[in-house]
Amino acid sequence: MVETGHVSVIRQMTYQPAERRAATVETMTFDRLRELNDGGTQRADFHVLAVVDAGHGSLTVDFLQHPLKERSAVWIPPGAVHQWDDIAGVTGHLVLFVPTAPVTHATRDLVASPDLAAHWSIRDADWPFVDAARNHLLLEASAPAGDLSTELPDILLSALVARLRPPHAEARFSHPVFRLFRTSVEAHFREHHDVGYYARALGYAPRTLSRAVQQVTGRTAKGYIVDRIVLEAERLLAHDRLTAARCANLLGFPDASNFSVFFRKATGMPPGAWQATSAVTHGQA
Template identity: 85%
Template sequence: MVESGHVTVIRQMTYRPVERRAAAVETMTFDRLRERNDGGTQRADFHVLAVVDAGRGSVTVDFLRHPLRERSAVWIPPAAVHRWDDIAGVAGHVVLFVPTAPVTPTTRELVASPDVAAHWSIPEADWPFVDAARNHLVLEASAPPGDLATELPGILLSALIGRLRPPHGGARSAHPVFRLFRSSVEAHFRRHHDAGYYARTLGYAPRTLSRAVQQATGRTAKAYIVDRIVLEAKRLLAHDRLTAAACADTLGFPDASNFSVFFRKATGLRPGAWQATVAIV
């Protein structure tokens, strides 16, 4: 894991294993993370999955702060803006992996989902299985490069993800219509903001689509789309330091004024005012 690109306020992290160039999975302890971490805010092009054994701390993911406690997990997907706020007393392991690393259909679908929760507690009954899966992955990932079977880390990563049972943030159902909608929004939200577009594209009546999204997330289809656009806008404002005009262009708004009205209605602040409040060091 190294830094690359133009460093402004948030560092862009690129996946690049030092010792095994072909490895799609890398592991490290929280001790090693502390050595590399300067307390700043980052955005990566890979997944970060952490398992906490002991201690207390916190991590901020996409502007929401989450507590770190014994037997808890953290999942930071690519492009998420994140900061390790307080990990001085935290023990455990961090797994870094590229999106294509998992090998089973279920775990690949899960990794591709934009709705995986950023943080959750691991049930006591699941902990022995999580611990064993994690330790096996860590052991295999530490093998000398010449002894490393390239498919094993992906297999063991899939086993760990399966045992962790990461919940979907706000998605209480795996309704097939919602899954299709979610994937379509992820692909097209920068240009299409209307729920009707997704209903037409997917071939469902607007009422059917709305019902599926409501059952899965507790939100309307329109609210789901708005939340996704707002999250991306915040990332662009905080990480790329874009102006309202640049955000409008990137996110498919007619002009800066239209985008500013949208953003203020969703957050209570104009884009520039929100950008100024983001405490990033």
């Protein structure tokens, strides 16, 4: 991991393996993470997947705090703002990888999801398989550079992802209409805020699209789009410390006033007030 610059208090991290520049998967222990971590807020351009063996701690991902405990998993996707709040007593391993590393269709689809669960407990029945898949990946990652296959770590990462069984995966991927909608929203939410655009682009009636989204998420299609825009706005306000005018420009609103009305309706607070509250909560100057 390498720091590429600072935007206010957030540390931007880019994927760069320390020794094997061609590798798309890197592993480390929580001991190593403690050496590198200064308790600050981070955002990376790669995935962070962790398996906790023992201990208790906490992690904040996009303004939500999650408890870390024995036999649990952590998944931080690229772009998510996160902070390791308390990992002093946590043991286990982290796997860092680029979005294209998984080799199977199912795991690549899973990795591409914009709404991954940040933390979940690993079922007792699944633990032996997760542990074996994790250890096999660690063993392969420790091979001498000259003996390292560029394919094996990716294959073993896919096995680990499949064995971890993220709890959100089955419902999300079993509905093809929602899958298409989710992917399209992630690609275009900054420019297109209306359900009609996505319905036309995907070839479905707006009612059909909304029904599919509600079936999977419990939210309307419009609500899903609003939630995605709000999350990005919160990231820009809290961590990049941007003005309402700049947020409006980046998120496809005609002006700061229009964005402010949208944000206040969605969150109950004007952008400036939310930004100030976030600064106090996170101890920012």
